[in-house]
Amino acid sequence: MIGEIINERYHLNAELGQGGMGTVYLARDTVLNRDVALKLVSSPRLGKDGRSRLLSEAQTVAQLKHPNIVTVYDAGEVENQPYVVMEYIQGDTLDKHQLDGYQQIVDAVKQICTALEYAHSHNIVHRDLKPENVILQPNGNLQLMDFGLAVSTTSRMTENGLIMGTVAYMSPEQAFGYEVTPASDLYSLGVMLYEMVTGSLPFEAEDALGVITQHIHAPVVPPIAKAEDLPGPLNDLIVSLLSKEPDQRPASAADVLAVLEDPSLFESAGSLDKELSVLDRIVRGRILGREGEFAEVRSLWLKSIAGQGQTVLISGEPGIGKTRLMR
Incomplete structure (x- = not known):
């Protein structure tokens, strides 16, 4: 594809990365004479309705103007493949960075909350929030991309009935194929925050089904069991974000931001004075002999x-x- 011109306008210069939805290219907008990021969606199971929905979502997301959200410039189709043209941002995705200390983690998550609150106020849910969809710029600014552009999980079933996609950050209601609301994004944010402070995901298994089952049924091991110096309020926030029921999570990204901006957040140092149960301390391993x-x-x-x-x-x-x- 390198060297090709999409719809007589976007010249593909280099590949920036690949994901479950397709490939992202560094392209040159020959009309406006600027560099852009062009995502060429290549999901074979998307279908005509799915392509129409994705393009409609892109049109909606293009209305978002926020310093922590990658701007969508254009969208269209080429040979039955949808593409989305976005602002080109220099930097790496968050999964390639190790944030240094709880303060830096909190500062990063506050920017994510600001973006989520703005999008949710415009009735847009991300649906695929994960570190790979967050760009960290050299100046420390974070920008979220792929808002609302995730392929519906209900359309990604294998012949065995297994849901494919990014299951590590998927909310229980997404796993069931229920309506996705802002609360689903908050669950995914909780998974990200858990991973940032402990260095591991809250639910892990050898296959996607095992992870999905834990999202739905398994109680989360409190992060303080893995990071004993974690501030108590931060531990409580993460646990609440990972509640199985959407109405038991914080009511909005603004509420999460309020907790993170509370001056007393770091005053209560993490401790195990309040004993954790044995189950809370067990990190699930492999089942032997079964x-x-x-x-x-x-x-x-x-x-x-x-x-x-x-x-x-x-x-x-x-x-x-x-x-x-x-x-």
């Missing part, structure tokens, strides 16, 4: 989310791992 049972339950679960109702009954002596198997 490969056969796990494979059978997983097969039935795949059939269930594909629309084929199933019933699973598990019995056994206390303490042999029934609950762990289901998680």
Whole structure:
């Protein structure tokens, strides 16, 4: 594709990166004589309706003007492939950076909250908030990209019924295919914040289904169990953001920002004076000696989310791992 011209206007000069939705190129707008970032969407399962929805979303997102949101300039189709033209921002995505200390993490998340509150006030939900969609500029400014442009999770089912996409940051309601609201973005923000302060994701497994199941059912291990110097209010905020029920999370990004801007945020140093339960301290590892049972339950679960109702009954002596198997 390098060297090609899209719709007689955008000259593709270099590839900037690839993701689940397609490829991003550094392009030259030959009409306005400026560099832009052009995302060429290549999801084979998008379909005509999906392409129309994506272009409609791009038109809506183009109305957003905010210092922490990458501006959308244009959108269109070329050979049945949608493309979105965006402001070209120099910098790397957040997943390539290690923020130094809680203060720097809080400063970064405050910028994300500001962007989210602005977008939500315009009835736009990101739907795919993750470090790869946040650009950190050399001056420390953060900008969110791909607002509202995520392909619907319900359209990304494999032949086995498994939802594909970025499941590590997916809210429980997204996993179920329910309506996505601003609360879903706040859950994803909670996952990001958890990862920033502990160095690990709240839910991990060997495959996407295992992660999705934990998002839906498994209680989160409080981050203070992994980062014992974490300020108490920050720990409580992350746990609330990761609530399974949307109405149990903070009401808005503005409410999250208020907590982060509270002068007393760092006054309460993290401690384990309030004892954590044994379960809160356990980091889920691999199940040993249950490969056969796990494979059978997983097969039935795949059939269930594909629309084929199933019933699973598990019995056994206390303490042999029934609950762990289901998680």
